[in-house]
Amino acid sequence: MARTGRRPGATRTREEILRAARLDFAEKGYDGASVRGIARRAGVDPALVHHYFGTKDQVFVAAMEIPYDPGELLERIMLDPEHDPAEAVVRTFLRVWDDEHGRAPFVALLRSAMTSERAADVLRGFMTDVLARQIAPKIGVEPLRAGLIASQLFGMVLVRSVIRAEPLASADPEQVVAHYAPAVRLVMGERR
Amino acid sequence: MARTGRRPGATRTREEILRAARLDFAEKGYDGASVRGIARRAGVDPALVHHYFGTKDQVFVAAMEIPYDPGELLERIMLDPEHDPAEAVVRTFLRVWDDEHGRAPFVALLRSAMTSERAADVLRGFMTDVLARQIAPKIGVEPLRAGLIASQLFGMVLVRSVIRAEPLASADPEQVVAHYAPAVRLVMGERR
Numbered sequence: 001m002a003r004t005g006r007r008p009g010a011t012r013t014r015e016e017i018l019r020a021a022r023l024d025f026a027e028k029g030y031d032g033a034s035v036r037g038i039a040r041r042a043g044v045d046p047a048l049v050h051h052y053f054g055t056k057d058q059v060f061v062a063a064m065e066i067p068y069d070p071g072e073l074l075e076r077i078m079l080d081p082e083h084d085p086a087e088a089v090v091r092t093f094l095r096v097w098d099d100e101h102g103r104a105p106f107v108a109l110l111r112s113a114m115t116s117e118r119a120a121d122v123l124r125g126f127m128t129d130v131l132a133r134q135i136a137p138k139i140g141v142e143p144l145r146a147g148l149i150a151s152q153l154f155g156m157v158l159v160r161s162v163i164r165a166e167p168l169a170s171a172d173p174e175q176v177v178a179h180y181a182p183a184v185r186l187v188m189g190e191r192r
Numbered sequence: 193m194a195r196t197g198r199r200p201g202a203t204r205t206r207e208e209i210l211r212a213a214r215l216d217f218a219e220k221g222y223d224g225a226s227v228r229g230i231a232r233r234a235g236v237d238p239a240l241v242h243h244y245f246g247t248k249d250q251v252f253v254a255a256m257e258i259p260y261d262p263g264e265l266l267e268r269i270m271l272d273p274e275h276d277p278a279e280a281v282v283r284t285f286l287r288v289w290d291d292e293h294g295r296a297p298f299v300a301l302l303r304s305a306m307t308s309e310r311a312a313d314v315l316r317g318f319m320t321d322v323l324a325r326q327i328a329p330k331i332g333v334e335p336l337r338a339g340l341i342a343s344q345l346f347g348m349v350l351v352r353s354v355i356r357a358e359p360l361a362s363a364d365p366e367q368v369v370a371h372y373a374p375a376v377r378l379v380m381g382e383r384r
Contacts, residue, residue: 028223028307029221029223029306029307031220031221031223031224031307032223032307110306111306111307113354113355114221114302114303114306114307114354115220115221115223115224115303115306115307120354120355120356123355123357124355124356124357127351127355127357127358128357128358128359131357132357132358132359143359144359144360144363144367144368144371145371147351147357147358147359147360147363148348148360148368148371148372148375150347150351150357151344151347151348151350151351151352151360151372152343152344152347152375153347154347154350154351155342155343155344155345155346155347155348155350156340156343156347158343158346158347158350159319159339159342159343159346160343162305162306162312163305163312163315163316163319164312164316165315165316165319165320165323165324165339165342166319166320166324166339167320167324167335167336167339168336168339168340168343171336171339175336176336176340179336179337179340179379179381180340180343180379182378183340183344183375183376183378183379184375186374186375186378187371187372187375189371
């Protein structure tokens, strides 16, 4: 039944390397992370990381491939008639970022974008091309307003989960939703 | 009239080193910046940087000493009866961050806080101890709400000036104020 040339356990090893890479990029940023450090964290030989993914740059791209499409998730939330979109988007952001593994690829990207032009390009590209040009019109929000909503959400998780400033870092998620969702709704404006 | 032992021009040289340090930390973050790189940018010998400031850590602390007190500025803005505080705070943030030299110490701190625990401590300390515990009560804003306003402001400058995602990066400042200040006002809540 073996349809591929992969050794048993190869998929699991790849996944473990990617998981280690997300944590390493999240903690150290693009410049600080290394194939050696990722290999150590995954408990494998650095040669295996090179074998599966190639260079650090290629590991980065593979690790940033989030297991779901954030744009699609955002569209689904915004167009769900059952829930208030502002509350749902704040709640979803908090749920993803309050979980160490959930936030790892995003922290990695944000942290890397702060110190590496290569990573900043990835994030800028997503926000400019995907969020503002593709998603915003679909959900009926002006592009500038979509950018300002992204500002609110990124700022919230930056202060809560990356800088970990109190009292926001320890605040109950539903209390954060109650205080913040109305402001997100206001920036959203009249949806067309 | 020489009251100190400093050579003529020493103050100017110190200022040039600090200015170079702010740009270097802003571009590369704490871990990426170096005394050698700062010296090169300032056009001086690395020994002079060590002579004036000591280690990289000490250069960082000196460079982060922003030439005014951000807490005091914030208090003055919030308590000024002539202007709407939400509009004034958004406008001031944009003015400081739209200027390359104005934003340099803050970008340096934010970028460094993303990759260095030492720098994250500085920012976390400011937000938890100064903003939430000292400033928030003085301006009559609940600490959690103050943290969420900081989230909105940090997020805005992060997306506009660090990630530089469009259309926010090129938007007219007054248009940003018009869209964003009402949301800041809403998070501020009823001031006591």
